[in-house]
Amino acid sequence: MVSLKVKLANLKLRNPTILASGIFGFTLPLLKRAYDEGAGAVISKSLGLTAREGYKNPTIVKVDCGYVNAIGLSNPGYEEFYRELVEFKEEFDLIVSIFAEDEEGFKTIVGKLDKSMVRAFELNLSCPHVEKVGSEIGEDKELVYKIVKACKRVSKKPLFVKLPPLPSSLLIEVALAAQEAEADGITAINTIKALVIDSELGKPILSNKFGGLSGPALKPIALRCVYELYEAINIPIIGCGGISNGKDALEFLLAGAKAFQIGTALAFKDLSIFKDICFEISNYLERKGFKELEDIVGRAH
Numbered sequence: 001m002v003s004l005k006v007k008l009a010n011l012k013l014r015n016p017t018i019l020a021s022g023i024f025g026f027t028l029p030l031l032k033r034a035y036d037e038g039a040g041a042v043i044s045k046s047l048g049l050t051a052r053e054g055y056k057n058p059t060i061v062k063v064d065c066g067y068v069n070a071i072g073l074s075n076p077g078y079e080e081f082y083r084e085l086v087e088f089k090e091e092f093d094l095i096v097s098i099f100a101e102d103e104e105g106f107k108t109i110v111g112k113l114d115k116s117m118v119r120a121f122e123l124n125l126s127c128p129h130v131e132k133v134g135s136e137i138g139e140d141k142e143l144v145y146k147i148v149k150a151c152k153r154v155s156k157k158p159l160f161v162k163l164p165p166l167p168s169s170l171l172i173e174v175a176l177a178a179q180e181a182e183a184d185g186i187t188a189i190n191t192i193k194a195l196v197i198d199s200e201l202g203k204p205i206l207s208n209k210f211g212g213l214s215g216p217a218l219k220p221i222a223l224r225c226v227y228e229l230y231e232a233i234n235i236p237i238i239g240c241g242g243i244s245n246g247k248d249a250l251e252f253l254l255a256g257a258k259a260f261q262i263g264t265a266l267a268f269k270d271l272s273i274f275k276d277i278c279f280e281i282s283n284y285l286e287r288k289g290f291k292e293l294e295d296i297v298g299r300a301h
């Protein structure tokens with residue numbers, strides 16, 4: 001089998017599959033289980049400065065082409081999660097996702113978690129259904145620059161910036177600002193702001209009204225973002241959005257992603273998805289005569 005090892009800045013992964021943020025929460029045994037089942041790395045749900053309950057139910061609804069969710073960034077707060085990390089003795093390739101309002105908030109959390117076994121950070125600058133801590137941050141290139149710079153001052157661990165599905169020119173401007181501030185990679189993309197209405201009730205279904213659309217509907221948009229980013233930046237790109245099999249994953253690699261995340265697909269597939277996708281990619285590489293994964297990254301350009 002062709003080796004699928006991949007290097008994202010100085011983060012070495014045994015394969016390019018990554019569990020997306022928000023799917024297995026903060027439950028370390030569950031995150032570890034996804035890793036043991038074959039994921040190259042796993043990402044926690046987004047962690048904030050203080051504990052946050054999130055929105056009332058309903059928080060997730062199925063639509064034809066995926067799911068629309070508005071969980072509301074529920075989390076235990078960074079100090080509680082740090083305690084859990086220290087008590088959990090086992091190490092694995094865990095990336096922690098972080099949200100905050102400004103550079104001070106991000107810096108505080110990254111600085112504290114830098115002392116734990118966490119391998120890397122993903123800055124969530126892209127949640128489409130929260131105020132002050134959501135996608136408006138990811139649309140502001142000056143703020144993105146300040147946040148990344150502040151985090152890089154307190155940690156040498158790799159730092160990835162997760163962007164919303166922005167229009168082309170803004171997407172590039174923000175990604176370049178992150179790169180200039182020495183981000184180690186860009187994750188593209190988070191969910192897209194969406195609305196679901198129950199026609200009988202005549203009302204929106206989610207308690208927050210708006211949510212984020214994930215799943216297959218997202219794939220062509222996410223691919224467009226990865227493709228455009230590849231032509232503009234020279235730090236690694238991590239693709240995310242609607243990946244549920246090897247063919248989807250290959251499309252992201254060909255567009256320019258070095259690794260990719262899997263989220264919603266776990267609602268209808270089991271944890272063998274990580275190994276299955278690796279198997280499909282290896283077969284493709286062998287069949288086409290490529291020696292390593294890197295040979296196909298960006299090949300669609």
Ligand SMILES: Cc1cc2nc3c(=O)[nH]c(=O)nc-3n(C[C@H](O)[C@H](O)[C@H](O)COP(=O)(O)O)c2cc1C
Pocket residue numbers: 020021022023045046060067069071073097124162189190191213214215216218240241242243261262263264265
């Ligand atoms: C229920 C749910 C919760 C999520 N929570 C987070 C989160 O806390 N932080 C984050 O950055 N993304 C979150 N996401 C977005 C995913 O990480 C991912 O970017 C998105 O779902 C697109 O990938 P997919 O189509 O493979 O699901 C969440 C997605 C879902 C479905």
